[in-house]
Amino acid sequence: MNQVYDRVALIGLGLIASSMFWAIKRAGLAGEVTGYARSPETRDTARRIGLCDRICDSAAEAAEGADLVVLCVPVGAMGKVAQEIGPVLKPGATVSDVGSVKRHVIESVSPHIPEGVHFVPAHPLAGTEHSGPESGFAELYDNRWCLLVPAEGSDPQAVANLRALWEGMGANVEEMDADHHDLVLAVTSHAPHLIAYTMVGVADDLRRVTDSEVIKYSAAGFRDFTRIAASDPTMWRDVFLTNKDATLEILGRFTEELFALQRAIRTGDGEQLFDYFTRTRAIRRGIIEAGQDTDAPDFGRGKTAQ
Ligand code: NAP
Numbered sequence: 001m002n003q004v005y006d007r008v009a010l011i012g013l014g015l016i017a018s019s020m021f022w023a024i025k026r027a028g029l030a031g032e033v034t035g036y037a038r039s040p041e042t043r044d045t046a047r048r049i050g051l052c053d054r055i056c057d058s059a060a061e062a063a064e065g066a067d068l069v070v071l072c073v074p075v076g077a078m079g080k081v082a083q084e085i086g087p088v089l090k091p092g093a094t095v096s097d098v099g100s101v102k103r104h105v106i107e108s109v110s111p112h113i114p115e116g117v118h119f120v121p122a123h124p125l126a127g128t129e130h131s132g133p134e135s136g137f138a139e140l141y142d143n144r145w146c147l148l149v150p151a152e153g154s155d156p157q158a159v160a161n162l163r164a165l166w167e168g169m170g171a172n173v174e175e176m177d178a179d180h181h182d183l184v185l186a187v188t189s190h191a192p193h194l195i196a197y198t199m200v201g202v203a204d205d206l207r208r209v210t211d212s213e214v215i216k217y218s219a220a221g222f223r224d225f226t227r228i229a230a231s232d233p234t235m236w237r238d239v240f241l242t243n244k245d246a247t248l249e250i251l252g253r254f255t256e257e258l259f260a261l262q263r264a265i266r267t268g269d270g271e272q273l274f275d276y277f278t279r280t281r282a283i284r285r286g287i288i289e290a291g292q293d294t295d296a297p298d299f300g301r302g303k304t305a306q
Contacts, residue, residue, distance in 0.1 A: 004164045006031045009066035011059050011081055012073035013037040013046050014232075015127060016098045018136025020070065021051055023169035026138045030165075036062035037133070038073075045133045064088040068165070071097040071109070076238035079108030086112040094118045094158045100185065100235070102149045102178040104242035110151075118158035121149040123181065124171060125189075129230040142170035143291060149178050186246035190239055191254060194247070196228035197236075 008030040010017040017035065024030050035052030036059045037043055046055045056062040063069045063085040071078050078097055089095065095113055099105040102121055113119045126144035128135065146166040150159045163173045176184075203222060207214045218226070240247055264272040288295050 002027055002029055002164075002168050003031060004029050004161055004168060005067040007066045007068075008033045008165075009062045009069045010035045010052065011062060011069065011071050011085065012077075013042050013051060013133045014072060015131050015135045015140075016124065017070070017072035018046075018051050018133050019126075019138070019140035020072070020098075020136075020169065022136055022138035023141055024165070027168045027170075029168045030068075034062040034066065042133055049134060051133055051136075059084045060088045065090055067093055068162070069093065069095045071095070071099070071105075074232075074234050074238045075099040075101050075105055075242050078105050079112070082109040082112035086114055089114055089117045091116040092118075094120055094162060096120050096122050096162055098122060098124055100189070100239050101243040102181045106149070106151070106178055118155045119151070120154060120159055120162050121178070122162060122166065123147045123149070123185075124166070126171070127231075129227050129232075131232040131235070139170070141166070144171050146171035146173050147176045147181055148173060149176055149181055182243050183246045183249075186243060186250045190243055190247045191250040193228055193231065193236055194240065194251065195254070196225040199225045200229040 008024065010020060010033060013035050014037075021033055021035070024033055032053045034054045034056055035046055036056045037046065043055050043057070046052055059081055067090070069085060069089065071081055073081055078099055082095070085095075095109070095117060096119070097105050097109065099121070100123060102123060105121055106119075109121075110119060124141055124144060124146040126140050126146075128140075146169075148159060148162060148166075159175075166173050199222070203214045214222070261273065261276065263269075264276075287293050
């Protein structure tokens with residue numbers, strides 16, 4: 001038995017929370033897991049599929065008495081949920097979250113954390129384009145990174161326990177500063193998602209011209225974009241609204257590079273194109289060598305982490 005917490009509460013029961021529940025159960029990391037989602041439909045589904053040991057009808061009821069409360073709702077909803085649970089949090093408990101943006105979550109959640117309760121933000125770098133309580137699976141975090149973003153002076157034991165939980169769920173854990181996190185994620189996740197959304201939007205416009213050819217002959221590159229662009233609209237709206245500066249900075253750089261490549265194509269500068277693509281190919285190789293993807297040519301992978 002590797003139990004880290006007596007009781008864990010999961011607030012929001014989508015892909016990330018349901019995967020946490022199955023991973024916690026797989027390794028016996030908590031005595032009891034309570035859960036809450038805002039809609040009765042999601043709570044009914046959770047009860048039907050046995051997601052969580054106990055499903056509660058309010059966030060406060062789920063959080064009361066918990067040793068760890070994890071906020072698993074969209075980034076824009078974190079503050080409101082924290083406000084709801086703040087008054088019932090047990091002294092000595094830890095509150096964490098899984099939001100894809102960290103500075104905004106820290107600013108919106110911190111004011112609702114009472115004295116004597118620890119707040120240790122986190123972000124698992126794992127996901128799929130699927131959402132909802134039935135999309136989770138125990139292996140989602142295996143060999144993926146989970147970044148902890150503790151404030152300076154955080155309680156070392158609270159941070160150590162959260163680390164043990166994520167490691168127990170299969171993740172590799174590292175600590176990072178919030179602003180650095182938001183910039184790194186703008187490069188590796190947020191800007192690429194926006195580019196995928198744009199490319200699929202362009203193809204959709206074109207589809208009206210070419211009828212269904214875009215879908216019928218969709219090649220690997222485009223198919224990969226459509227997988228990313230199928231991600232949850234609420235989650236991604238909130239990511240762009242709350243990681244504005246870093247995303248705009250990276251998109252500015254992206255646009256400059258795009259113009260440079262556009263120019264190389266127009267002027268027939270094959271050498272520049274070849275050199276550029278050689279450099280980017282090496283990055284792909286690095287990701288595979290680091291064990292963060294496989295080079296199987298299977299672009300339709302159902303349970304691929306993003
Ligand atoms: P999800 O599958 O769409 O589930 C979201 C959950 O939050 C649902 O239970 C939903 O309740 C609830 N919710 C939505 N809007 C809410 C609101 N305004 N107030 C209260 N609850 C609300 O989402 P997810 O993929 O698990 O993402 C959850 C968090 O993890 C997000 O902060 C996201 O940034 C982060 N994250 C996601 C990924 C990924 O790839 N998906 C990866 C890493 C981190 P109902 O079911 O009742 O509507």
